Amino acid sequence: MIASEFPVLAVLCGSAPPPDMAAIEEAAVVRYTDARGLPEALTGAQGLFVYDFLSTAVPGAWHAAGDLRWLHIASAGVDPVLFPGLVESDVVLTNSRGVFDDAIAEYVLCVVLAFAKDFARSLDLQRAGTWQHRETERVAGREVLVVGTGPIGRSIARLLRAAGLRVSGAGRRPRTGDPDFGTLHDSAQLTEHLPAFDYVVAVAPLTEQTKGMFDAAAFAAMKPSARFVNVGRGELVVTSDLVAALRGGEIAGAALDVFDTEPLPGDSPLWTMPDVLLSPHMSGDFAGWRNTLVEVFAANFRRWVAGEPLHNVVDKRLGYVPSESQGAAG
Template sequence: MDSLLFDELRASPVMVTNAHGVFDRPIAEFVLASILAHAKRLHESMRLQRDHEWAHRETTLVRGQRVLVVGTGGIGREIARLLRAVGCEVRGAGRRERAADPDFGTVVRSDALVEHVGWADHLVNATPLTPATRGLLDAAVFAAMRPEAHVVNIGRGASLVEADLLSALRAGRLAGASLDVFQTEPLPDDSPLWDAPGLVVSAHLSGDVTGWRDRLAEQFVANLRRWRAGEPLTGVVDTRLGYVPGAGATGSP
Protein backbone atom coordinates (compact mmCIF):
# COMPACT_ATOMS: atom_id res chain seq x y z
CA MET A 1 0.00 0.00 0.00
CA ASP A 2 3.02 2.32 0.30
CA SER A 3 2.72 3.46 -3.33
CA LEU A 4 -0.97 4.39 -2.92
CA LEU A 5 -1.39 6.04 0.47
CA PHE A 6 -0.92 9.79 0.81
CA ASP A 7 -1.77 12.20 3.63
CA GLU A 8 -5.12 13.35 2.23
CA LEU A 9 -6.25 9.77 1.68
CA ARG A 10 -5.21 8.76 5.20
CA ALA A 11 -7.24 11.65 6.63
CA SER A 12 -10.31 10.96 4.48
CA PRO A 13 -13.24 8.57 5.08
CA VAL A 14 -12.44 6.72 1.82
CA MET A 15 -12.28 2.96 2.36
CA VAL A 16 -9.31 1.18 0.79
CA THR A 17 -9.03 -2.56 0.21
CA ASN A 18 -6.10 -4.60 -1.04
CA ALA A 19 -5.32 -8.00 -2.54
CA HIS A 20 -5.22 -9.70 0.85
CA GLY A 21 -4.71 -13.46 0.52
CA VAL A 22 -3.99 -13.61 -3.21
CA PHE A 23 -0.22 -13.74 -2.92
CA ASP A 24 0.26 -15.56 0.41
CA ARG A 25 0.88 -19.09 -0.89
CA PRO A 26 2.89 -18.15 -4.00
CA ILE A 27 5.25 -15.98 -1.97
CA ALA A 28 5.56 -18.62 0.75
CA GLU A 29 6.54 -21.19 -1.89
CA PHE A 30 9.10 -18.74 -3.29
CA VAL A 31 10.64 -18.30 0.17
CA LEU A 32 10.80 -22.06 0.65
CA ALA A 33 12.44 -22.40 -2.77
CA SER A 34 14.98 -19.71 -1.87
CA ILE A 35 15.88 -21.47 1.38
CA LEU A 36 16.14 -24.85 -0.33
CA ALA A 37 18.27 -23.44 -3.15
CA HIS A 38 20.61 -21.83 -0.62
CA ALA A 39 20.86 -24.94 1.57
CA LYS A 40 21.38 -27.28 -1.41
CA ARG A 41 23.79 -24.87 -3.14
CA LEU A 42 21.80 -24.98 -6.36
CA HIS A 43 22.95 -21.58 -7.60
CA GLU A 44 26.55 -22.63 -7.09
CA SER A 45 25.81 -25.82 -9.03
CA MET A 46 24.54 -23.75 -11.95
CA ARG A 47 27.74 -21.72 -12.01
CA LEU A 48 29.85 -24.88 -11.92
CA GLN A 49 27.79 -26.43 -14.71
CA ARG A 50 28.30 -23.32 -16.83
CA ASP A 51 32.07 -23.70 -16.35
CA HIS A 52 31.92 -27.49 -16.99
CA GLU A 53 33.39 -28.09 -13.55
CA TRP A 54 32.64 -31.22 -11.48
CA ALA A 55 33.00 -30.29 -7.81
CA HIS A 56 31.61 -32.52 -5.09
CA ARG A 57 30.31 -30.56 -2.10
CA GLU A 58 28.26 -31.14 1.03
CA THR A 59 24.91 -29.40 1.49
CA THR A 60 22.79 -28.46 4.48
CA LEU A 61 19.74 -30.29 5.82
CA VAL A 62 16.76 -27.93 5.83
CA ARG A 63 14.94 -29.85 8.53
CA GLY A 64 15.86 -28.22 11.82
CA GLN A 65 16.95 -24.93 10.24
CA ARG A 66 15.84 -21.86 12.21
CA VAL A 67 13.93 -19.12 10.40
CA LEU A 68 12.95 -15.72 11.75
CA VAL A 69 10.10 -14.23 9.70
CA VAL A 70 9.77 -10.47 10.08
CA GLY A 71 6.14 -9.56 9.47
CA THR A 72 3.31 -11.58 10.99
CA GLY A 73 0.54 -10.77 8.54
CA GLY A 74 -1.03 -13.17 6.07
CA ILE A 75 2.09 -13.65 3.93
CA GLY A 76 4.36 -14.11 6.94
CA ARG A 77 1.99 -16.64 8.44
CA GLU A 78 1.76 -18.69 5.26
CA ILE A 79 5.57 -18.68 5.10
CA ALA A 80 5.70 -19.92 8.69
CA ARG A 81 3.18 -22.70 8.06
CA LEU A 82 4.97 -23.93 4.94
CA LEU A 83 8.42 -23.86 6.54
CA ARG A 84 7.16 -25.71 9.60
CA ALA A 85 5.76 -28.37 7.28
CA VAL A 86 9.28 -29.18 6.03
CA GLY A 87 10.70 -29.29 9.55
CA CYS A 88 12.05 -25.78 10.06
CA GLU A 89 11.87 -24.09 13.43
CA VAL A 90 10.13 -20.76 12.93
CA ARG A 91 9.71 -17.62 14.97
CA GLY A 92 8.07 -14.33 14.04
CA ALA A 93 8.90 -10.68 14.56
CA GLY A 94 6.09 -8.15 14.79
CA ARG A 95 4.97 -4.99 16.49
CA ARG A 96 4.15 -6.77 19.74
CA GLU A 97 5.98 -9.53 21.57
CA ARG A 98 3.90 -12.59 22.41
CA ALA A 99 4.10 -16.30 23.09
CA ALA A 100 2.04 -19.29 21.93
CA ASP A 101 1.20 -17.76 18.55
CA PRO A 102 -0.66 -20.34 16.40
CA ASP A 103 1.78 -20.06 13.49
CA PHE A 104 5.01 -18.66 14.91
CA GLY A 105 5.05 -19.95 18.45
CA THR A 106 7.25 -17.11 19.70
CA VAL A 107 6.91 -13.59 18.31
CA VAL A 108 9.58 -11.03 19.17
CA ARG A 109 9.47 -7.29 18.63
CA SER A 110 10.62 -6.22 15.19
CA ASP A 111 12.13 -3.05 16.65
CA ALA A 112 14.50 -5.29 18.66
CA LEU A 113 15.76 -7.47 15.81
CA VAL A 114 19.39 -6.99 16.82
CA GLU A 115 18.66 -8.96 19.99
CA HIS A 116 17.14 -11.92 18.13
CA VAL A 117 18.63 -12.39 14.65
CA GLY A 118 21.63 -14.30 15.98
CA TRP A 119 19.26 -17.23 16.57
CA ALA A 120 18.34 -17.60 12.90
CA ASP A 121 19.82 -19.50 9.98
CA HIS A 122 17.51 -17.54 7.66
CA LEU A 123 16.04 -14.07 8.12
CA VAL A 124 12.95 -13.45 5.97
CA ASN A 125 11.49 -9.97 5.52
CA ALA A 126 7.75 -10.07 4.81
CA THR A 127 6.75 -6.66 6.16
CA PRO A 128 4.74 -3.96 4.40
CA LEU A 129 6.62 -0.71 3.92
CA THR A 130 5.73 1.72 6.70
CA PRO A 131 7.74 4.35 8.59
CA ALA A 132 8.52 1.64 11.16
CA THR A 133 9.89 -0.83 8.59
CA ARG A 134 11.80 1.51 6.29
CA GLY A 135 15.50 0.62 6.65
CA LEU A 136 14.64 -2.05 9.22
CA LEU A 137 17.31 -4.48 8.02
CA ASP A 138 20.49 -2.48 8.38
CA ALA A 139 24.16 -2.81 9.32
CA ALA A 140 23.36 -3.38 13.00
CA VAL A 141 21.02 -6.26 12.15
CA PHE A 142 23.46 -7.85 9.71
CA ALA A 143 26.32 -7.52 12.22
CA ALA A 144 24.25 -9.37 14.82
CA MET A 145 23.62 -12.32 12.50
CA ARG A 146 25.81 -15.38 12.27
CA PRO A 147 28.19 -15.49 9.28
CA GLU A 148 26.47 -18.68 8.06
CA ALA A 149 23.08 -16.93 7.86
CA HIS A 150 21.00 -16.15 4.78
CA VAL A 151 18.68 -13.17 4.18
CA VAL A 152 15.50 -13.34 2.08
CA ASN A 153 13.59 -10.18 1.15
CA ILE A 154 10.16 -10.52 -0.44
CA GLY A 155 8.66 -7.51 1.38
CA ARG A 156 9.77 -4.14 0.07
CA GLY A 157 13.18 -3.02 -1.17
CA ALA A 158 13.25 0.04 1.08
CA SER A 159 12.96 -2.16 4.19
CA LEU A 160 16.53 -3.32 3.60
CA VAL A 161 19.57 -1.05 3.44
CA GLU A 162 21.22 -2.39 0.32
CA ALA A 163 24.62 -0.77 0.92
CA ASP A 164 24.78 -2.39 4.37
CA LEU A 165 23.87 -5.81 2.97
CA LEU A 166 26.45 -5.43 0.23
CA SER A 167 29.15 -4.61 2.77
CA ALA A 168 28.23 -7.63 4.92
CA LEU A 169 28.34 -10.00 1.94
CA ARG A 170 31.63 -8.67 0.63
CA ALA A 171 33.20 -8.95 4.09
CA GLY A 172 31.96 -12.54 4.53
CA ARG A 173 29.78 -11.59 7.49
CA LEU A 174 26.79 -13.24 5.81
CA ALA A 175 26.64 -16.41 3.72
CA GLY A 176 24.10 -15.21 1.22
CA ALA A 177 20.94 -13.31 0.34
CA SER A 178 17.96 -13.84 -1.94
CA LEU A 179 16.36 -10.54 -2.98
CA ASP A 180 13.13 -10.29 -4.96
CA VAL A 181 12.56 -6.58 -4.24
CA PHE A 182 14.86 -3.58 -4.52
CA GLN A 183 14.97 0.11 -3.75
CA THR A 184 15.09 0.84 -7.50
CA GLU A 185 13.23 -1.43 -9.92
CA PRO A 186 14.23 -2.61 -12.42
CA LEU A 187 17.60 -3.06 -10.79
CA PRO A 188 20.01 -0.77 -12.68
CA ASP A 189 22.55 -2.47 -14.94
CA ASP A 190 25.42 -0.92 -12.98
CA SER A 191 24.15 -1.92 -9.54
CA PRO A 192 26.86 -3.71 -7.54
CA LEU A 193 24.17 -6.07 -6.23
CA TRP A 194 24.25 -8.04 -9.50
CA ASP A 195 27.74 -9.32 -8.70
CA ALA A 196 27.64 -9.38 -4.90
CA PRO A 197 29.00 -12.66 -3.48
CA GLY A 198 26.25 -15.04 -2.47
CA LEU A 199 23.43 -12.76 -3.64
CA VAL A 200 20.62 -14.05 -5.85
CA VAL A 201 18.52 -11.52 -7.78
CA SER A 202 14.95 -12.09 -8.96
CA ALA A 203 12.75 -9.52 -10.68
CA HIS A 204 9.97 -8.88 -8.13
CA LEU A 205 8.13 -12.03 -9.19
CA SER A 206 7.70 -14.03 -6.00
CA GLY A 207 3.90 -13.70 -5.97
CA ASP A 208 3.26 -13.75 -9.70
CA VAL A 209 2.19 -17.30 -10.43
CA THR A 210 0.18 -18.19 -13.51
CA GLY A 211 -3.40 -16.92 -13.11
CA TRP A 212 -2.71 -14.26 -10.47
CA ARG A 213 -4.45 -11.55 -12.49
CA ASP A 214 -7.58 -13.68 -12.70
CA ARG A 215 -7.56 -14.14 -8.93
CA LEU A 216 -7.24 -10.39 -8.45
CA ALA A 217 -10.17 -9.77 -10.78
CA GLU A 218 -12.31 -12.36 -8.99
CA GLN A 219 -11.49 -10.79 -5.64
CA PHE A 220 -12.36 -7.31 -6.91
CA VAL A 221 -15.69 -8.46 -8.36
CA ALA A 222 -16.59 -10.25 -5.11
CA ASN A 223 -15.89 -7.07 -3.11
CA LEU A 224 -17.86 -4.97 -5.63
CA ARG A 225 -20.85 -7.26 -5.12
CA ARG A 226 -20.52 -6.88 -1.34
CA TRP A 227 -20.36 -3.11 -1.70
CA ARG A 228 -23.48 -3.01 -3.90
CA ALA A 229 -25.31 -5.21 -1.39
CA GLY A 230 -24.24 -3.05 1.54
CA GLU A 231 -22.18 -5.86 3.04
CA PRO A 232 -18.78 -5.54 4.78
CA LEU A 233 -15.82 -5.63 2.43
CA THR A 234 -12.84 -7.94 2.76
CA GLY A 235 -9.20 -6.85 2.88
CA VAL A 236 -9.97 -3.45 4.37
CA VAL A 237 -6.75 -1.50 4.94
CA ASP A 238 -6.15 0.60 8.04
CA THR A 239 -4.85 3.63 6.18
CA ARG A 240 -3.10 4.94 9.29
CA LEU A 241 -1.08 1.72 9.62
CA GLY A 242 -0.72 0.97 5.92
CA TYR A 243 -1.92 -2.64 5.94
CA VAL A 244 -4.82 -4.95 6.85
CA PRO A 245 -4.61 -5.35 10.64
CA GLY A 246 -4.91 -8.86 12.01
CA ALA A 247 -4.20 -10.40 8.63
CA GLY A 248 -4.00 -14.19 8.70
CA ALA A 249 -4.65 -14.71 12.40
CA THR A 250 -4.83 -12.88 15.67
CA GLY A 251 -2.20 -10.19 15.92
CA SER A 252 -0.87 -7.83 13.25
CA PRO A 253 2.37 -7.27 11.37
Protein backbone atom coordinates (compact mmCIF):
# COMPACT_ATOMS: atom_id res chain seq x y z
CA MET A 1 0.00 0.00 0.00
CA ILE A 2 1.30 3.49 -0.76
CA ALA A 3 1.85 5.89 2.14
CA SER A 4 -1.58 7.56 1.99
CA GLU A 5 -4.80 5.53 2.11
CA PHE A 6 -6.29 8.10 -0.25
CA PRO A 7 -3.57 9.19 -2.67
CA VAL A 8 -3.96 12.43 -4.59
CA LEU A 9 -4.30 11.86 -8.32
CA ALA A 10 -4.14 14.66 -10.90
CA VAL A 11 -5.89 13.95 -14.21
CA LEU A 12 -4.96 16.09 -17.20
CA CYS A 13 -8.03 15.83 -19.40
CA GLY A 14 -8.82 19.12 -21.07
CA SER A 15 -12.51 20.02 -21.18
CA ALA A 16 -13.99 16.51 -20.80
CA PRO A 17 -13.05 14.07 -17.99
CA PRO A 18 -12.33 10.43 -18.79
CA PRO A 19 -15.25 7.97 -18.66
CA ASP A 20 -15.66 5.23 -16.05
CA MET A 21 -13.63 6.86 -13.29
CA ALA A 22 -16.05 6.04 -10.44
CA ALA A 23 -13.95 3.20 -8.97
CA ILE A 24 -10.84 5.37 -8.96
CA GLU A 25 -12.69 8.28 -7.37
CA GLU A 26 -13.62 5.95 -4.49
CA ALA A 27 -9.95 5.15 -3.85
CA ALA A 28 -8.21 8.48 -4.44
CA VAL A 29 -8.61 12.22 -4.22
CA VAL A 30 -9.00 12.97 -7.94
CA ARG A 31 -8.26 16.43 -9.34
CA TYR A 32 -9.45 16.90 -12.93
CA THR A 33 -7.74 19.74 -14.76
CA ASP A 34 -6.90 21.28 -18.08
CA ALA A 35 -3.43 22.49 -19.03
CA ARG A 36 -3.91 25.88 -17.34
CA GLY A 37 -4.75 24.34 -13.98
CA LEU A 38 -2.17 21.57 -14.06
CA PRO A 39 0.38 23.19 -11.69
CA GLU A 40 -2.26 23.58 -8.99
CA ALA A 41 -3.56 20.04 -9.53
CA LEU A 42 -0.04 18.61 -9.34
CA THR A 43 0.77 20.28 -6.01
CA GLY A 44 0.84 17.47 -3.45
CA ALA A 45 -0.26 14.83 -6.00
CA GLN A 46 1.43 11.43 -5.97
CA GLY A 47 0.03 10.30 -9.32
CA LEU A 48 -0.69 11.92 -12.70
CA PHE A 49 -2.94 10.45 -15.39
CA VAL A 50 -2.28 12.23 -18.69
CA TYR A 51 -5.58 11.41 -20.37
CA ASP A 52 -5.12 14.30 -22.81
CA PHE A 53 -2.19 12.47 -24.34
CA LEU A 54 -1.43 15.08 -27.01
CA SER A 55 -1.03 17.83 -24.44
CA THR A 56 2.43 19.34 -23.99
CA ALA A 57 1.55 20.96 -20.66
CA VAL A 58 3.45 18.61 -18.32
CA PRO A 59 6.97 20.10 -18.71
CA GLY A 60 5.70 23.60 -17.91
CA ALA A 61 3.96 22.38 -14.74
CA TRP A 62 6.79 20.15 -13.54
CA HIS A 63 7.91 22.62 -10.89
CA ALA A 64 4.76 21.68 -8.94
CA ALA A 65 5.36 17.91 -9.12
CA GLY A 66 7.51 17.60 -6.01
CA ASP A 67 5.47 14.71 -4.56
CA LEU A 68 4.84 12.88 -7.84
CA ARG A 69 5.77 9.20 -7.92
CA TRP A 70 3.93 7.85 -10.96
CA LEU A 71 2.85 9.25 -14.34
CA HIS A 72 0.64 7.29 -16.73
CA ILE A 73 -0.09 8.49 -20.27
CA ALA A 74 -3.14 7.32 -22.20
CA SER A 75 -1.20 6.46 -25.36
CA ALA A 76 1.54 4.18 -26.57
CA GLY A 77 3.78 7.09 -27.54
CA VAL A 78 5.31 8.98 -24.61
CA ASP A 79 7.11 11.80 -26.42
CA PRO A 80 4.76 14.55 -25.09
CA VAL A 81 5.95 13.83 -21.53
CA LEU A 82 9.48 12.61 -22.16
CA PHE A 83 11.41 15.74 -21.19
CA PRO A 84 14.65 15.98 -19.17
CA GLY A 85 12.95 16.72 -15.84
CA LEU A 86 10.95 13.50 -15.98
CA VAL A 87 13.78 11.42 -17.41
CA GLU A 88 16.14 12.47 -14.64
CA SER A 89 13.57 12.02 -11.86
CA ASP A 90 12.53 8.93 -9.91
CA VAL A 91 8.97 9.19 -11.24
CA VAL A 92 7.83 5.92 -12.83
CA LEU A 93 6.40 6.37 -16.33
CA THR A 94 3.85 3.93 -17.76
CA ASN A 95 1.92 3.98 -21.02
CA SER A 96 -1.12 2.38 -22.63
CA ARG A 97 0.76 -0.13 -24.72
CA GLY A 98 -1.50 -2.80 -26.23
CA VAL A 99 -4.72 -0.80 -26.63
CA PHE A 100 -4.29 0.27 -30.25
CA ASP A 101 -2.28 -2.61 -31.73
CA ASP A 102 -4.98 -4.45 -33.67
CA ALA A 103 -6.89 -1.35 -34.77
CA ILE A 104 -3.75 0.22 -36.25
CA ALA A 105 -2.87 -3.06 -37.96
CA GLU A 106 -6.32 -3.08 -39.57
CA TYR A 107 -5.77 0.47 -40.77
CA VAL A 108 -2.45 -0.48 -42.38
CA LEU A 109 -3.99 -3.48 -44.13
CA CYS A 110 -6.79 -1.20 -45.33
CA VAL A 111 -4.49 1.36 -46.94
CA VAL A 112 -2.31 -1.34 -48.50
CA LEU A 113 -5.42 -2.78 -50.14
CA ALA A 114 -6.65 0.70 -51.07
CA PHE A 115 -3.42 1.37 -52.96
CA ALA A 116 -3.32 -2.03 -54.62
CA LYS A 117 -6.97 -1.93 -55.71
CA ASP A 118 -6.91 1.78 -56.66
CA PHE A 119 -9.89 2.59 -54.43
CA ALA A 120 -9.25 6.34 -54.34
CA ARG A 121 -9.41 6.62 -58.14
CA SER A 122 -12.49 4.40 -58.24
CA LEU A 123 -14.23 6.76 -55.83
CA ASP A 124 -13.25 9.78 -57.92
CA LEU A 125 -14.57 8.12 -61.08
CA GLN A 126 -17.78 7.12 -59.28
CA ARG A 127 -18.42 10.70 -58.22
CA ALA A 128 -17.77 11.85 -61.78
CA GLY A 129 -20.17 9.24 -63.18
CA THR A 130 -17.37 7.73 -65.26
CA TRP A 131 -17.13 4.03 -66.15
CA GLN A 132 -13.43 3.30 -66.65
CA HIS A 133 -12.23 -0.29 -66.52
CA ARG A 134 -8.75 -0.76 -65.05
CA GLU A 135 -6.45 -3.51 -63.88
CA THR A 136 -5.18 -3.47 -60.29
CA GLU A 137 -2.40 -5.07 -58.28
CA ARG A 138 -2.18 -8.21 -56.17
CA VAL A 139 -0.90 -7.83 -52.63
CA ALA A 140 0.15 -11.45 -52.21
CA GLY A 141 3.92 -11.74 -52.38
CA ARG A 142 4.57 -8.01 -52.04
CA GLU A 143 7.44 -7.07 -49.74
CA VAL A 144 6.75 -4.92 -46.67
CA LEU A 145 9.19 -3.35 -44.23
CA VAL A 146 7.71 -2.42 -40.85
CA VAL A 147 9.98 0.11 -39.14
CA GLY A 148 9.29 -0.32 -35.44
CA THR A 149 9.12 -3.77 -33.88
CA GLY A 150 7.06 -3.19 -30.74
CA PRO A 151 3.57 -4.64 -30.20
CA ILE A 152 1.92 -2.41 -32.82
CA GLY A 153 4.53 -3.33 -35.42
CA ARG A 154 4.13 -7.00 -34.61
CA SER A 155 0.36 -6.82 -34.93
CA ILE A 156 0.80 -5.14 -38.32
CA ALA A 157 3.23 -7.87 -39.39
CA ARG A 158 0.89 -10.70 -38.40
CA LEU A 159 -2.11 -9.23 -40.21
CA LEU A 160 -0.20 -8.41 -43.39
CA ARG A 161 1.32 -11.88 -43.42
CA ALA A 162 -2.16 -13.36 -43.15
CA ALA A 163 -3.10 -11.38 -46.28
CA GLY A 164 -0.20 -12.93 -48.17
CA LEU A 165 2.38 -10.15 -47.96
CA ARG A 166 6.00 -10.89 -47.09
CA VAL A 167 6.97 -8.85 -44.04
CA SER A 168 10.32 -7.91 -42.55
CA GLY A 169 11.07 -5.54 -39.70
CA ALA A 170 13.61 -2.86 -38.81
CA GLY A 171 14.62 -2.15 -35.24
CA ARG A 172 17.51 -1.72 -32.84
CA ARG A 173 18.59 -5.36 -32.77
CA PRO A 174 18.91 -7.10 -36.16
CA ARG A 175 18.41 -10.85 -36.26
CA THR A 176 16.82 -13.68 -38.19
CA GLY A 177 14.17 -16.20 -37.18
CA ASP A 178 11.84 -13.69 -35.55
CA PRO A 179 8.34 -15.23 -35.16
CA ASP A 180 6.52 -12.20 -36.61
CA PHE A 181 9.03 -10.58 -38.95
CA GLY A 182 11.33 -13.39 -39.98
CA THR A 183 14.23 -11.03 -40.63
CA LEU A 184 14.85 -7.94 -38.51
CA HIS A 185 17.12 -5.33 -40.10
CA ASP A 186 19.14 -2.71 -38.28
CA SER A 187 17.20 0.56 -38.40
CA ALA A 188 20.49 2.46 -38.10
CA GLN A 189 21.24 1.30 -41.67
CA LEU A 190 17.70 1.89 -42.91
CA THR A 191 18.54 3.32 -46.33
CA GLU A 192 20.54 0.19 -47.20
CA HIS A 193 17.43 -1.97 -46.86
CA LEU A 194 14.69 0.26 -48.28
CA PRO A 195 15.26 -0.52 -51.99
CA ALA A 196 13.90 -4.05 -51.55
CA PHE A 197 10.39 -3.14 -50.38
CA ASP A 198 7.06 -2.35 -52.02
CA TYR A 199 5.52 -0.90 -48.84
CA VAL A 200 7.33 0.82 -45.97
CA VAL A 201 5.34 1.24 -42.74
CA ALA A 202 6.58 3.66 -40.08
CA VAL A 203 5.49 2.82 -36.53
CA ALA A 204 8.68 3.51 -34.58
CA PRO A 205 8.54 5.46 -31.31
CA LEU A 206 9.67 9.07 -31.52
CA THR A 207 13.13 9.42 -30.01
CA GLU A 208 16.20 11.51 -30.77
CA GLN A 209 17.41 8.63 -32.95
CA THR A 210 14.20 8.24 -34.96
CA LYS A 211 13.21 11.90 -35.42
CA GLY A 212 13.40 12.75 -39.12
CA MET A 213 14.55 9.24 -40.06
CA PHE A 214 12.41 9.37 -43.21
CA ASP A 215 14.18 12.15 -45.07
CA ALA A 216 15.27 12.83 -48.64
CA ALA A 217 17.89 10.07 -48.50
CA ALA A 218 15.37 7.52 -47.26
CA PHE A 219 12.78 8.35 -49.92
CA ALA A 220 15.43 8.37 -52.65
CA ALA A 221 16.43 4.85 -51.60
CA MET A 222 12.90 3.46 -52.04
CA LYS A 223 11.54 1.93 -55.21
CA PRO A 224 9.71 4.40 -57.47
CA SER A 225 6.74 2.04 -57.12
CA ALA A 226 6.89 1.93 -53.30
CA ARG A 227 4.19 3.30 -51.00
CA PHE A 228 4.96 4.85 -47.63
CA VAL A 229 2.62 4.49 -44.62
CA ASN A 230 3.06 6.48 -41.39
CA VAL A 231 1.07 5.41 -38.33
CA GLY A 232 3.84 6.24 -35.83
CA ARG A 233 4.58 9.90 -35.23
CA GLY A 234 4.56 12.78 -37.68
CA GLU A 235 8.03 13.86 -36.60
CA LEU A 236 9.50 10.61 -37.93
CA VAL A 237 9.18 12.24 -41.36
CA VAL A 238 10.74 15.34 -42.87
CA THR A 239 7.50 16.50 -44.47
CA SER A 240 9.10 18.74 -47.08
CA ASP A 241 11.26 15.82 -48.22
CA LEU A 242 8.19 13.58 -48.47
CA VAL A 243 6.35 16.16 -50.58
CA ALA A 244 9.37 16.51 -52.85
CA ALA A 245 9.68 12.73 -53.22
CA LEU A 246 6.00 12.42 -54.17
CA ARG A 247 6.23 15.28 -56.65
CA GLY A 248 9.43 13.90 -58.17
CA GLY A 249 8.11 10.35 -58.54
CA GLU A 250 10.68 8.92 -56.15
CA ILE A 251 7.85 7.01 -54.46
CA ALA A 252 4.40 6.11 -55.78
CA GLY A 253 2.20 7.15 -52.87
CA ALA A 254 1.77 7.74 -49.15
CA ALA A 255 -0.86 7.01 -46.51
CA LEU A 256 -0.47 9.35 -43.56
CA ASP A 257 -2.34 9.24 -40.27
CA VAL A 258 0.07 11.45 -38.30
CA PHE A 259 1.78 14.74 -39.09
CA ASP A 260 4.45 16.96 -37.61
CA THR A 261 1.81 19.70 -37.29
CA GLU A 262 -1.72 18.68 -36.27
CA PRO A 263 -4.26 19.53 -37.48
CA LEU A 264 -2.61 19.44 -40.89
CA PRO A 265 -2.48 23.06 -42.12
CA GLY A 266 -5.00 23.92 -44.80
CA ASP A 267 -2.29 25.07 -47.18
CA SER A 268 -0.33 21.81 -47.03
CA PRO A 269 0.17 20.35 -50.51
CA LEU A 270 -0.54 16.89 -49.08
CA TRP A 271 -4.29 17.65 -49.10
CA THR A 272 -4.52 17.63 -52.89
CA MET A 273 -1.64 15.45 -54.04
CA PRO A 274 -2.60 12.39 -56.09
CA ASP A 275 -1.92 8.96 -54.58
CA VAL A 276 -1.89 10.38 -51.04
CA LEU A 277 -4.35 9.07 -48.45
CA LEU A 278 -4.83 11.21 -45.34
CA SER A 279 -6.61 10.59 -42.03
CA PRO A 280 -6.68 12.82 -38.91
CA HIS A 281 -4.65 10.77 -36.39
CA MET A 282 -7.40 8.17 -36.01
CA SER A 283 -5.89 4.86 -37.15
CA GLY A 284 -6.16 3.37 -33.65
CA ASP A 285 -9.39 5.03 -32.52
CA PHE A 286 -12.01 2.29 -32.53
CA ALA A 287 -15.45 2.64 -30.93
CA GLY A 288 -14.94 2.43 -27.15
CA TRP A 289 -11.23 3.24 -27.14
CA ARG A 290 -11.57 5.91 -24.46
CA ASN A 291 -13.14 3.42 -22.06
CA THR A 292 -10.39 0.93 -22.82
CA LEU A 293 -7.73 3.52 -22.02
CA VAL A 294 -9.32 4.11 -18.62
CA GLU A 295 -9.49 0.33 -18.01
CA VAL A 296 -5.75 0.05 -18.66
CA PHE A 297 -5.06 2.95 -16.29
CA ALA A 298 -7.41 1.58 -13.62
CA ALA A 299 -5.69 -1.80 -13.66
CA ASN A 300 -2.33 -0.12 -13.08
CA PHE A 301 -3.86 2.17 -10.45
CA ARG A 302 -4.93 -0.90 -8.46
CA ARG A 303 -1.39 -2.27 -8.66
CA TRP A 304 0.05 1.09 -7.64
CA VAL A 305 -2.03 1.47 -4.47
CA ALA A 306 -1.30 -2.15 -3.57
CA GLY A 307 2.46 -1.67 -4.02
CA GLU A 308 2.58 -4.24 -6.82
CA PRO A 309 4.76 -4.04 -9.96
CA LEU A 310 3.26 -1.79 -12.62
CA HIS A 311 2.65 -2.89 -16.19
CA ASN A 312 3.96 -1.07 -19.26
CA VAL A 313 6.84 0.65 -17.49
CA VAL A 314 8.69 2.86 -19.97
CA ASP A 315 12.46 2.91 -20.09
CA LYS A 316 12.81 6.69 -19.96
CA ARG A 317 16.23 6.60 -21.62
CA LEU A 318 14.95 4.56 -24.58
CA GLY A 319 11.53 6.21 -24.81
CA TYR A 320 9.43 3.05 -24.89
CA VAL A 321 8.61 -0.16 -23.01
CA PRO A 322 11.35 -2.72 -23.68
CA SER A 323 9.93 -5.93 -25.13
CA GLU A 324 11.55 -8.05 -22.46
CA SER A 325 10.21 -5.90 -19.60
CA GLN A 326 6.54 -5.65 -18.70
CA GLY A 327 6.68 -4.23 -15.21
CA ALA A 328 8.69 -2.63 -12.43
CA ALA A 329 8.25 -1.98 -8.79
CA GLY A 330 5.48 0.49 -8.00
